[in-house]
Amino acid sequence: MSQEIESRIRAALRPVAPSExxxxxxxxxxxxxxxxxxxxxxxxxxxxxxxxxxxxxxLAACLILAVGVQQHxxxxxxxxxxxxxxxxxxxxxxxxxxxxNLAYEAVKNQSTSLSDExxxx
Amino acid sequence: MRxxxxxxxxxxxxxxxxxxxxxxxLAMPEFAGxxxxxxxxxxxxxxxxxxxxxxRFLDGNDPQDAATQEVLKGLRGIYVRSYTFDxxxxxxxxxxxxxxxxxxxxxxNRLVETHSRKSRADVDIYIMIDNNQAIGLALxxxxxxxxxxxxxxxxxxLDKLHKLEGQFGVPKLDMDxxxxxxxxxxxx
Numbered sequence: 001m002s003q004e005i006e007s008r009i010r011a012a013l014r015p016v017a018p019s020e021x022x023x024x025x026x027x028x029x030x031x032x033x034x035x036x037x038x039x040x041x042x043x044x045x046x047x048x049x050x051x052x053x054x055x056x057x058x059l060a061a062c063l064i065l066a067v068g069v070q071q072h073x074x075x076x077x078x079x080x081x082x083x084x085x086x087x088x089x090x091x092x093x094x095x096x097x098x099x100x101n102l103a104y105e106a107v108k109n110q111s112t113s114l115s116d117e118x119x120x121x
Numbered sequence: 122m123r124x125x126x127x128x129x130x131x132x133x134x135x136x137x138x139x140x141x142x143x144x145x146x147l148a149m150p151e152f153a154g155x156x157x158x159x160x161x162x163x164x165x166x167x168x169x170x171x172x173x174x175x176x177r178f179l180d181g182n183d184p185q186d187a188a189t190q191e192v193l194k195g196l197r198g199i200y201v202r203s204y205t206f207d208x209x210x211x212x213x214x215x216x217x218x219x220x221x222x223x224x225x226x227x228x229x230n231r232l233v234e235t236h237s238r239k240s241r242a243d244v245d246i247y248i249m250i251d252n253n254q255a256i257g258l259a260l261x262x263x264x265x266x267x268x269x270x271x272x273x274x275x276x277x278x279l280d281k282l283h284k285l286e287g288q289f290g291v292p293k294l295d296m297d298x299x300x301x302x303x304x305x306x307x308x309x
Contacts, residue, residue, distance in 0.1 A: 078174075085167065085175035092188060092199045093282070094164045096271045099262040100282065103244040106235035 143228035145249040145257020146198060148270045150219045155204050155212055163269075165201035172196055188281075195276030203269040212268055217261060220270055221245075224259055241265050248277075255279070 156162045167175065176193050179186040204212065224231075224247045233246040242264040249257035258279075260271040 020191065028153040040163065079178075081171075082174045082184055084172045086178040088165045088167055089172065089179075089188060089193065089199065090185075091163065091285070092201045092271070093192060095163065095201055095269060096260060096273070096282065099260050099269055099271065100246070101239065102240065102242050102262060103233050103235045103246055106237040106242070106244065106293060109239070110235075120278040 140238070143249055143251050144260075145228070145268075145272070145274050147200070147220055147223050147259060149200055149215075149270065149272070151201060152204065152216065158206060158211055159204040161205040163201060163203040165199060167199040169197045172199065179301045188296060192278070192281045195278075198272075198274035200272040200274075201269070203267065205265070205267045209265040211266065214263070216261070217270065220259075221261065229257075229259070230258075237259055243260060248279075271274060 151189050156164075172193060172283070176190060179193075180215075181187050181190060206212065223229075228249045228251070229247045230250060231245065232248045233244065235244045236242075237244075244260065244262045247261075248255050248257040249259075255277045256275065258277045259275040260269070262269040262271075286300060
């Protein structure tokens with residue numbers, strides 16, 4: 001009797017190969033039972049990101065522009081000073097040369113009159 | 122320690138040595154009263170920094186600029202005061218005596234003293250020489266309606282300066298520089 005029961009149990013618990021669509025069914029079941037994943041929520045700051053980017057870019061552009069303008073003005077000022085210095089140098093040397101000319105002319109006239117006197121004697 | 126002591130001694134002596142070294146820079150008076158009376162006045166003050174700056178704005182390919190660059194080499198300062206009046210004797214000789222007095226200091230030598238009857242112009246040229254090199258030039262030109270004072274500091278080459286004749290619209294004279302009087306003794 002007991003042997004009969006035992007053999008029945010063995011028969012009932014014998015290893016059985018799964019059906020061909022077992023794995024597909026199992027996967028479908030698993031997917032169906034999975035709870036719906038909540039959509040990733042956007043952080044509130046993410047909305048402000050383009051604004052911050054634009055502000056930073058504008059600030060940087062303003063800064064670059066200001067430095068550029070300042071350098072241009074400085075360059076212009078230096079050029080004006082340089083041209084003015086050049087004008088003054090030319091004017092100073094022109095006047096000096098002119099006055100040296102006066103002296104040379106006087107010396108020349110003196111020399112000429114002296115040689116005239118000598119030749120007259 | 123000894124090195125340190127020597128440095129301190131040199132530091133203390135430096136101002137005294139600088140004071141005794143010949144200084145070709147003249148103290149130009151303000152001439153404020155004359156500037157008001159003058160119809161035209163020219164005040165040029167070019168220190169070493171301005172001279173260097175002006176040199177950078179000269180074009181070496183231009184003959185006039187090239188000649189100017191040659192003259193500027195070695196110069197440390199150019200100071201000009203010139204006043205033009207609309208009538209004769211608008212200024213007194215006393216006005217320029219303050220400058221003339223400085224030229225009696227040791228180191229200054231009168232190079233040329235000229236008087237032109239034709240133009241009624243007196244031109245005095247003084248030069249300061251140190252170690253056989255001209256380190257300063259002073260020029261005083263008095264005309265009936267104009268007086269000009271020029272003070273040039275640095276290694277002056279009069280030949281180069283003379284070569285500027287004709288470059289600035291000044292007619293070039295056929296001059297022999299060897300005829301100019303030799304530097305005389307310092308003016309007393």
